Structure formats: C-alpha cells, structure tokens
Amino acid sequence: MVHPGLEEVAADEIRAELGGDVKRAERGFVVFRLPEIDRGILHLRTVEDVFLYAWGTDKLSYRAADLDSIRRWTDKDADWPALLKIHHAVTPKPRRKPTYRLVVQMSGEHGYRRVDALKALGRGLNGKMPASWRPAEENAAIEFWLSIHGATAICGLRLSDRTMRHRTYKVEHFQASLRPTMAAAMVRLADVKPQHVVLDPMCGAGTILAEAHLYARQQERPHVPWNVTLVGGDVDPHHVRAAKANLLKLTEAPVWTWDARRLPLEDASVDRIVCNLPFGKQLSSPAEIGPLYHKVVPEMDRVLRPRGKAALLVAEAPALKAAIHPLGWKQERYVPVRVLGQRAVIMVYRKP
Ligand SMILES: C[S@@+](CC[C@H](N)C(=O)[O-])C[C@H]1O[C@@H](n2cnc3c(N)ncnc32)[C@H](O)[C@@H]1O
CATH class of the missing domain: 3.30.2130.30 (VC0802-like)
Structure with a gap:
C-alpha cells in the first residue's frame, strides 16, 4: 500500500x-x-x-x-x-x-x-x-x-x-512536516549517488535529510561506503531544533538557521537539492509564494553543480516553473501527489 x-x-x-x-x-x-x-x-x-x-x-x-x-x-x-x-x-x-x-x-x-x-x-x-x-x-x-x-x-x-510508515527516528513533528515515505520517494527521484553533497535548504523537521541518510545506508554494500554529505537549514529556529532532534540518532548532518534566499554556501558546491518548499497556504498570503520562489530558486541554481539535480515538492507548480524557466533547467520527472489533502507535485530538474 x-x-x-x-x-x-x-x-x-x-x-x-x-x-x-x-x-x-x-x-x-x-x-x-x-x-x-x-x-x-x-x-x-x-x-x-x-x-x-x-x-x-x-x-x-x-x-x-x-x-x-x-x-x-x-x-x-x-x-x-x-x-x-x-x-x-x-x-x-x-x-x-x-x-x-x-x-x-x-x-x-x-x-x-x-x-x-x-x-x-x-x-x-x-x-x-x-x-x-x-x-x-x-x-x-x-x-x-x-x-x-x-x-x-x-x-x-x-x-x-x-x-x-512513521519511522522510529521521527520524534519531533509539526503540521507541515513531510511524511517519511514521501521524503524517501523524493530522495529516490533525485538519484543520489556515492560522494554526493545533498542539500535541503528549507529542511523543516529534517525528514528529507533523514531519508537521504537512510537511502545511502540502504545502498551501501560491504566495503563500499557511500559517504554522502548532508547539509540542511531552515529560517525557523524551532524547526532547526526539531531537525537536529530527529537526526540525532542517525547522523551528524549540520543543520543551520539560515534564509534560503541567501545561503552561506559556495557556488557549485552541492550535487543534489531535495526540498519541500512552503505551500501558499502555509504562508500568511499565497501571493508571497511567487516572490519567495523567485529568490530561492536562483540561489539553488548558484549552489548546484552543473548537471546537478533538484527534486522539489510544491503545491504551486506554475510559480515554480516561472522561477525555473530563466535558468534553463531541464524537467525530468513530474509526479503528482496529494499532501495534507492538497494537490501537489514532485518535480525533478537537471541543471545543464
Ligand atoms: C513545508 S515545510 C518543510 C517540511 C520539511 N520537509 C519536513 O519534513 O519537516 C517548509 C519549511 O520552509 C521553511 N522556510 C520558509 N521560508 C524560508 C526561508 N526563506 N529560508 C529557509 N527556510 C524557510 C519553513 O520554516 C518550513 O520549515
């Protein structure tokens, strides 16, 4: 099921x-x-x-x-x-x-x-x-x-x-926190490989980072470590604390309090971005979604390596597409889902 x-x-x-x-x-x-x-x-x-x-x-x-x-x-x-x-x-x-x-x-x-x-x-x-x-x-x-x-x-x-379905690591939840199976699906769609640096710039309670770690462990074979590096952060310090608590028993991923519109990361320093961006109804006004995506997406582009991939879950697909269009990223997958009763989509892009 x-x-x-x-x-x-x-x-x-x-x-x-x-x-x-x-x-x-x-x-x-x-x-x-x-x-x-x-x-x-x-x-x-x-x-x-x-x-x-x-x-x-x-x-x-x-x-x-x-x-x-x-x-x-x-x-x-x-x-x-x-x-x-x-x-x-x-x-x-x-x-x-x-x-x-x-x-x-x-x-x-x-x-x-x-x-x-x-x-x-x-x-x-x-x-x-x-x-x-x-x-x-x-x-x-x-x-x-x-x-x-x-x-x-x-x-x-x-x-x-x-x-x-609930996972034992998930001790901290909040309303917009992702179901672990959905986070695991996003990680698979992102096609994470050994040695990759995986970023969730709006990580909430850290579900995607946790699932990226568990995916890498699932893929490891004796004497073939995956050495995936996880990096995450969120603008809300309560969410950062929740992510740290959820990751505590799994791995030592750094989780920062930051604004995803200005990431303290070098250009072309990550291989995969896996992120569940805020939905319009989670912000005070849905009109804020467009401007937010128009600032966050170019910042994702700056830190993503050429041929890197991004798997992004959004409710407002047209707003995301409008923000991505000027960057020339190629859409590879479009997976419609429902999140908290709302229509949403996981879109996978490759940077040229
Ligand atoms: C849908 S939630 C992510 C849920 C997360 N995937 C989880 O499983 O818990 C969106 C997150 O984006 C964060 N956020 C909103 N604006 C942000 C910004 N400018 N920079 C960083 N994080 C931001 C919110 O605090 C929220 O935690």
Whole structure:
C-alpha cells in the first residue's frame, strides 16, 4: 500500500532493492511477486505498509451479492496455512497465544456497509485459525485486511506495523512536516549517488535529510561506503531544533538557521537539492509564494553543480516553473501527489 501518486516510485524501489516482479501499480497499491520473502521486505522506504496477497478481484458488482463472493474467495481462494507460515517467518510469533484483528477499508458507493464486508471476511476465515487465537483491537499479532475501492478488492495479511510508515527516528513533528515515505520517494527521484553533497535548504523537521541518510545506508554494500554529505537549514529556529532532534540518532548532518534566499554556501558546491518548499497556504498570503520562489530558486541554481539535480515538492507548480524557466533547467520527472489533502507535485530538474 503506497501513498497515492507514489506507485511508480515504489515499484522502482521494489524492483531495484528486492528484485520484485511488479504486476500492477495503481490507485494506492503495488502488487508484486518476490522469489523469496524475508524481513528485507520491511526495509522498503517508499511504501506505507506491506501485505501478503491472499486474493484480489477487479469485478465487484457493488451489490450485496459481493458479500457472498468475499466470503467464498476468503474461504476457498487463499492458501491461509502457507500465508500464515510466511507471516510467522517474517514477523516472529509472539510467545503468548496469538491475537488477530480483521480490518476492512472501503471507498466508493456500494450496496452494503463496511461492517457487512467485515462480517463476510470473518465468515470466510471461519476455521482458518486455531481456536485458541483471540480477537484483539489493539496490537494484534496478525491482521487480516480487506481493501475495497470501487470494483477492486484486495485481501491480505499485514506484515508491517506502524513503524514502517512513521519511522522510529521521527520524534519531533509539526503540521507541515513531510511524511517519511514521501521524503524517501523524493530522495529516490533525485538519484543520489556515492560522494554526493545533498542539500535541503528549507529542511523543516529534517525528514528529507533523514531519508537521504537512510537511502545511502540502504545502498551501501560491504566495503563500499557511500559517504554522502548532508547539509540542511531552515529560517525557523524551532524547526532547526526539531531537525537536529530527529537526526540525532542517525547522523551528524549540520543543520543551520539560515534564509534560503541567501545561503552561506559556495557556488557549485552541492550535487543534489531535495526540498519541500512552503505551500501558499502555509504562508500568511499565497501571493508571497511567487516572490519567495523567485529568490530561492536562483540561489539553488548558484549552489548546484552543473548537471546537478533538484527534486522539489510544491503545491504551486506554475510559480515554480516561472522561477525555473530563466535558468534553463531541464524537467525530468513530474509526479503528482496529494499532501495534507492538497494537490501537489514532485518535480525533478537537471541543471545543464
Ligand atoms: C513545508 S515545510 C518543510 C517540511 C520539511 N520537509 C519536513 O519534513 O519537516 C517548509 C519549511 O520552509 C521553511 N522556510 C520558509 N521560508 C524560508 C526561508 N526563506 N529560508 C529557509 N527556510 C524557510 C519553513 O520554516 C518550513 O520549515
């Protein structure tokens, strides 16, 4: 399950890091097959959650007859003993009797309620678990999920827990702080390489810097260090403090209090800029966005090396394009996403 818009980036990560065979990537899901499943699957960084696939369909009728199909597919189409065996191998079995939970997510107009789909799932699972397993609402060891979106339903066993999407390093948050999976996607799109200097000039709580560090660690192989140098800063000293706290256990990246319109950095000194610029609604007036981008972007251009890349997340794409146009940067990717319910886009540029 991925944040909508990040399906292709996540599919690339699954192929590159796990050798996965991606079957489909759309509408918040990436369905893939692996030659072997182990805990490595939990180290994916651009996905929100991972599941073992039990069954799926694109042919829901939206009518109440779907409920019997859900029960039947759950009962007959999934190899639950095999799935539970893999689940236990990836997430060690608790010492006490396992607890389980059924979860149903639903979107679209269906002729039945979520609770009816939940009951149908429960009926399909009848007899699939040892009688000693107990239902639990909190911290269940095993979670059976059914996601229904329009005519599509996917049923699976959840392998990840909340730390996959929330990350344990993130102790400090603020409202405009980026979701770690989105920051990880931006870092992948920026195509960071060994020895690179990576800059986030408006780093907020430091999520992008943290994910750049973790990406470099994910890429390292024995005796092949990546030695990526991270540099960040923000105009708000509270955000700088938050970024330092979040990076504390990960790496010693310097984080400065600075104004991104006048960076204390040398010309052509960074290889990658990865940055989530303020959105109009985060400033006192959206009209301030244009002037801000017109000052920040030329400063980014000054510090970026020739052929360097910038991956920038903005809500006001036309304002960013207007600021970039005079510089002649080449647009390489355009990835629409939603951030805090608002339309936004990750744009990747290469400086000539
Ligand atoms: C959308 S937030 C960045 C969130 C960050 N990516 C995170 O995950 O926490 C935008 C940041 O830009 C900072 N900012 C706004 N104007 C700035 C300026 N002129 N120079 C540096 N930082 C600035 C804000 O303080 C805010 O932290």
